[in-house]
Amino acid sequence: MKLKEEFYQRKNVVKIAKELLGKGLFTKIDGIVTGGIIVETEAYSWKERGCHAFGAKKTQRNAIMFDKGGHVYVYLCYGMHHLFNVVTNTPDIPEAVLIRALEPIAGAEEMLLRRGKAGHKFHLTSGPGKLTKALGIDRTFTGKFLTDNEIWIEDLNRKISSRNILATPRIGIDYAGEDAKLLWRFTIKDNQWVSG
DNA sequence: GCAATGATTTACT
DNA sequence: GTAAATCATTGCC
Numbered sequence: 001m002k003l004k005e006e007f008y009q010r011k012n013v014v015k016i017a018k019e020l021l022g023k024g025l026f027t028k029i030d031g032i033v034t035g036g037i038i039v040e041t042e043a044y045s046w047k048e049r050g051c052h053a054f055g056a057k058k059t060q061r062n063a064i065m066f067d068k069g070g071h072v073y074v075y076l077c078y079g080m081h082h083l084f085n086v087v088t089n090t091p092d093i094p095e096a097v098l099i100r101a102l103e104p105i106a107g108a109e110e111m112l113l114r115r116g117k118a119g120h121k122f123h124l125t126s127g128p129g130k131l132t133k134a135l136g137i138d139r140t141f142t143g144k145f146l147t148d149n150e151i152w153i154e155d156l157n158r159k160i161s162s163r164n165i166l167a168t169p170r171i172g173i174d175y176a177g178e179d180a181k182l183l184w185r186f187t188i189k190d191n192q193w194v195s196g
Numbered sequence: 197g198c199a200a201t202g203a204t205t206t207a208c209t
Numbered sequence: 210g211t212a213a214a215t216c217a218t219t220g221c222c
Binding site: 051075079083172 | 203
């Protein structure tokens with residue numbers, strides 16, 4: 001069952017990031033469904049430097065984060081990798097959850113094709129740039145809504161007990177200073193698909 | 197208008 | 210372990 005937009009519009013982005021673990025992310029492109037279980041997330045808020053919308057500063061790129069929760073925010077990093085985010089909270093409060101890794105459960109063959117056949121099994125979707133390529137997500141997905149039929153998140157009725165959730169510092173944001181130390185990265189303990 | 201740089205991945209030494 | 214690939218966005222001139 002798809003998550004309703006109310007799920008994304010609550011005010012605690014860190015809580016939402018934790019609750020997204022164990023949920024299923026899917027895309028449907030040219031009639032082909034691909035997707036998997038979310039096993040790694042990160043929370044981003046305008047209150048800290050790691051976020052593109054730090055200080056609630058609105059630019060052309062991050063404008064979608066100022067819209068209501070449930071929108072998709074995809075952006076290109078290092079000129080070659082698309083990173084997939086879920087916008088949360090209410091309008092004018094820019095916060096988002098970055099989806100960093102999936103455990104594939106649908107369309108594995110199609111995902112292998114998109115990624116190129118090289119590579120180890122556990123490298124198919126174990127990283128933010130990899131999973132967007134596997135699911136066929138690119139910058140044009142920005143602004144889509146997660147109750148659409150093109151991309152959505154489902155509640156798979158998998159319960160992740162809190163002792164199986166690991167909280168660690170976020171990755172790749174050393175420039176954020178003290179904010180880089182926040183324990184806002186959440187992973188499912190002992191899951192093979194979590195990124196290194 | 198132009199230069200600097202990053203929420204990364206991959207290949208090579 | 211280290212480095213290259215590669216470009217949209219940003220901030221400053």
